[in-house]
Amino acid sequence: xxxxxxxxxxxxxxxxxxxxxxxxxxxxxxxxxxxxxxxxxxxxxxxxxxxxxxxxxxxxxxxxxxxxxxxxxxxxxxxxxxxxxxxxxxxxxxxxxxxxxxxxxxxxxxxxxxxxxxxxxxxxxxxxxxxxxxxxxxxxxxxxxxxxxxxxxxxxxxxxxxxxxxxxxxxxxxxxxxxxxxxxxxxxxxxxxxxxxxxxxxxxxxxxxxxxxxxxxxxxxxxxxxxxxxxxxxxxxxxxxxxxxxxxxxxxxxxxxxxxxx
Numbered sequence: 001x002x003x004x005x006x007x008x009x010x011x012x013x014x015x016x017x018x019x020x021x022x023x024x025x026x027x028x029x030x031x032x033x034x035x036x037x038x039x040x041x042x043x044x045x046x047x048x049x050x051x052x053x054x055x056x057x058x059x060x061x062x063x064x065x066x067x068x069x070x071x072x073x074x075x076x077x078x079x080x081x082x083x084x085x086x087x088x089x090x091x092x093x094x095x096x097x098x099x100x101x102x103x104x105x106x107x108x109x110x111x112x113x114x115x116x117x118x119x120x121x122x123x124x125x126x127x128x129x130x131x132x133x134x135x136x137x138x139x140x141x142x143x144x145x146x147x148x149x150x151x152x153x154x155x156x157x158x159x160x161x162x163x164x165x166x167x168x169x170x171x172x173x174x175x176x177x178x179x180x181x182x183x184x185x186x187x188x189x190x191x192x193x194x195x196x197x198x199x200x201x202x203x204x205x206x207x208x209x210x211x212x213x214x215x216x217x218x219x220x221x222x223x224x225x226x227x228x229x230x231x232x233x234x235x236x237x238x239x240x241x242x243x244x245x246x247x248x249x250x251x252x253x254x255x256x257x258x259x260x261x262x
Contacts, residue, residue: 009028021211022070029108032109037068041069057082061125061137071094072093082096115127117159140175
């Protein structure tokens with residue numbers, strides 16, 4: 001278990017299943033102790049015992065089972081509140097509190113913003129706490145989620161929203177997909193120096209069995225091929241090379257479809 005300090009809370013990172021990350025968020029000014037996207041219950045329960053903290057809340061970013069399978073057992077064991085998107089409530093196991101951009105969860109000691117980031121699923125949300133973004137499967141290290149329910153336009157809108165956050169915001173996504181994503185990114189953006197540097201750095205981390213996550217918004221904007229359409233020069237060059245319309249959504253859509261076949 002690795003831990004990352006923020007001004008008002010500490011984030012504990014747990015590995016689960018094959019490549020999932022579960023995050024435990026420990027508030028400094030209250031007893032709040034939150035599991036974000038518990039893929040399974042056992043590792044969360046063990047971490048709670050090790051840290052001497054009972055679980056008070058579960059935050060779900062979306063309904064997929066590898067993000068919610070721990071909900072019911074953890075709720076039974078700890079009596080914690082399960083929180084998820086209001087417009088996806090019927091698919092969140094054990095949900096107690098339904099939230100949205102206009103009705104974020106109220107948790108003592110924490111400033112929480114909910115972001116509607118549909119695309120991967122129709123009800124996907126992200127949680128922004130100060131300088132920490134918990135984005136589930138919307139944004140990955142050097143990647144973004146598949147469009148299982150949403151449209152390219154929805155996902156591109158969501159990614160633009162995320163890209164507006166402060167560059168120092170840490171990105172806590174839910175999977176360790178970074179190296180595979182970087183391999184694809186090099187085929188999209190081969191002359192990107194920031195991308196080449198990241199590939200070397202993150203390859204070294206994985207060789208040492210260290211996570212590549214969290215990254216930051218600044219790192220993702222510089223090296224993530226799904227955020228590169230924010231750059232007008234990249235859009236123009238990519239569009240010419242592929243014979244497509246030179247606008248950001250068209251380029252994003254083309255890259256997403258390429259990744260689906262990669």
